[in-house]
Amino acid sequence: MKTVRLGKTGLEVTRVGIGGIPIQRPPEDAAIKVIQRALDLGVTFIDTARGYGDSEKRIGKAIADRREEVIIATKGTWQSKEAALEQIDLSLKHLNTDYIDLWQFHNPSTFERLDLILKPGGALEGAKEALEKGKIRHIGMSIHTLDVALKAVTTSHFETVQVPFNFVTIEPANELVSLAKKHNVGFIAMKPFAGGLLDDANLTIKYLLQFDNVVPIPGIEKTKEIEEIVNIVNGSWELTSQEQTKMEKFRSELGTQFCRRCGYCMPCPEGVRIEQLVCMPILWKLWPSKETLSDESIGGFMKASVESAENCIQCGECEEKCPYHLPIREMITKSINLYEKMKKQKKVSATGN
Ligand code: SF4
Ligand code: SF4
Known part of the structure; x- marks a missing residue:
C-alpha cells in the first residue's frame, strides 16, 4: 500500500488508516479479527480515543504481538495538565503499550478551549511532559470546528490536525488542507463516510485521495469493508466524470441543511431530540420508502423524536452550538412536516397517529 508522511511527525503511514469508533459494535473477538485483517492487508495507521468506549482495549488486544507494525493515534482531554497526563496513562494501559505514536487533544471546540490548552499549566504542558517521558511521541489536535482548526495549525504546537472531511463536508478543502501543508501539519480526515450517511466507498475514498497530504480514517466494523477500501487504495484514484456527477448529485440533494451528526448541539435543555430530528429526512431516504414503519421499528423512534419537539421553546441555544451554523429550528419544523x-x-403505523 502507498504511504504518506504525516506532516512534521515524520511518521510514514498508509494512504488510508482506520477509525476506531465502529469496532465497538461487533463482539470483541470479531472486532479483533477486523483490526488484524486490516494489518494483514498492510494498513499501518489506527486512530481511536479515550472516549470511544472499549475501542482502545480492543485495539490493544489486536496489536498485542504486532505493536511495531502499527502507528497508533488516540485522543484525550484538553481541560488541564493533570487530566491530560491521567488520560495518557489510561490510554497506555488500555492499548496495552508503553508508547502512543500520536496523542491528540479531543475536540477543544472553541477558541477559549484552545487557549485553555495553551496557557501556562494547561493540557499542552501535560502532553509535553508525557512526550519527554516517552509515553507519547507526537502531539496533534482532533477538532470539529473549522475556524479553531485553522488557528491551531498555525500555532506550531500541533503536529497533526484531524477534522471531519468528505465529499459532502467539503469546507476543509477551501483553506485548511493547504494551510496544514504550508505549516507541515499532518492532515487526518475523520468521518470520510459522513458518519455513515455515505455508503459508496469508491467515491468517498477516491475523493479524499485527491488531496496528497490527507489521510482518511474510515471507521470499519467488518473485514469486507477494509478489504474493499484497500482495493480502492491499490487501484486507480482517478475520479471518472460519472463519479463526479454522482457526487455533485449527492451534494445538491443534501443542500446546505446537512447535519454532520457531530452532536455538539446536544443536549437540549428542554429535552428535544435535536440530532434525530434534523437527520430525519436522511433516515427516510435510507429506509425503504414503501415499507410501513411500525412503532417497534424506526417509526417509534421517529414518533418519540417528533413528540420531543413539542418542548422546544425556540431559545436558539442549539444553533449557537452547531459548528456548521445549521438552521436547526427550521430543520426541525421541516422534519415534523415530513413526518x-x-x-x-x-x-408510519396506525398507532403512530
Ligand atoms: S431552540 Fe429548541 S431545540 Fe434548540 S436548544 Fe432551544 S429548546 Fe432545544
Ligand atoms: S445540528 Fe449541527 S451540532 Fe447538531 S449534530 Fe448536526 S451538525 Fe452537529
Whole structure:
C-alpha cells in the first residue's frame, strides 16, 4: 500500500488508516479479527480515543504481538495538565503499550478551549511532559470546528490536525488542507463516510485521495469493508466524470441543511431530540420508502423524536452550538412536516397517529 508522511511527525503511514469508533459494535473477538485483517492487508495507521468506549482495549488486544507494525493515534482531554497526563496513562494501559505514536487533544471546540490548552499549566504542558517521558511521541489536535482548526495549525504546537472531511463536508478543502501543508501539519480526515450517511466507498475514498497530504480514517466494523477500501487504495484514484456527477448529485440533494451528526448541539435543555430530528429526512431516504414503519421499528423512534419537539421553546441555544451554523429550528419544523406527510400516506403505523 502507498504511504504518506504525516506532516512534521515524520511518521510514514498508509494512504488510508482506520477509525476506531465502529469496532465497538461487533463482539470483541470479531472486532479483533477486523483490526488484524486490516494489518494483514498492510494498513499501518489506527486512530481511536479515550472516549470511544472499549475501542482502545480492543485495539490493544489486536496489536498485542504486532505493536511495531502499527502507528497508533488516540485522543484525550484538553481541560488541564493533570487530566491530560491521567488520560495518557489510561490510554497506555488500555492499548496495552508503553508508547502512543500520536496523542491528540479531543475536540477543544472553541477558541477559549484552545487557549485553555495553551496557557501556562494547561493540557499542552501535560502532553509535553508525557512526550519527554516517552509515553507519547507526537502531539496533534482532533477538532470539529473549522475556524479553531485553522488557528491551531498555525500555532506550531500541533503536529497533526484531524477534522471531519468528505465529499459532502467539503469546507476543509477551501483553506485548511493547504494551510496544514504550508505549516507541515499532518492532515487526518475523520468521518470520510459522513458518519455513515455515505455508503459508496469508491467515491468517498477516491475523493479524499485527491488531496496528497490527507489521510482518511474510515471507521470499519467488518473485514469486507477494509478489504474493499484497500482495493480502492491499490487501484486507480482517478475520479471518472460519472463519479463526479454522482457526487455533485449527492451534494445538491443534501443542500446546505446537512447535519454532520457531530452532536455538539446536544443536549437540549428542554429535552428535544435535536440530532434525530434534523437527520430525519436522511433516515427516510435510507429506509425503504414503501415499507410501513411500525412503532417497534424506526417509526417509534421517529414518533418519540417528533413528540420531543413539542418542548422546544425556540431559545436558539442549539444553533449557537452547531459548528456548521445549521438552521436547526427550521430543520426541525421541516422534519415534523415530513413526518405528518408520511403519516397521511400511512408510511408510519396506525398507532403512530
Ligand atoms: S431552540 Fe429548541 S431545540 Fe434548540 S436548544 Fe432551544 S429548546 Fe432545544
Ligand atoms: S445540528 Fe449541527 S451540532 Fe447538531 S449534530 Fe448536526 S451538525 Fe452537529
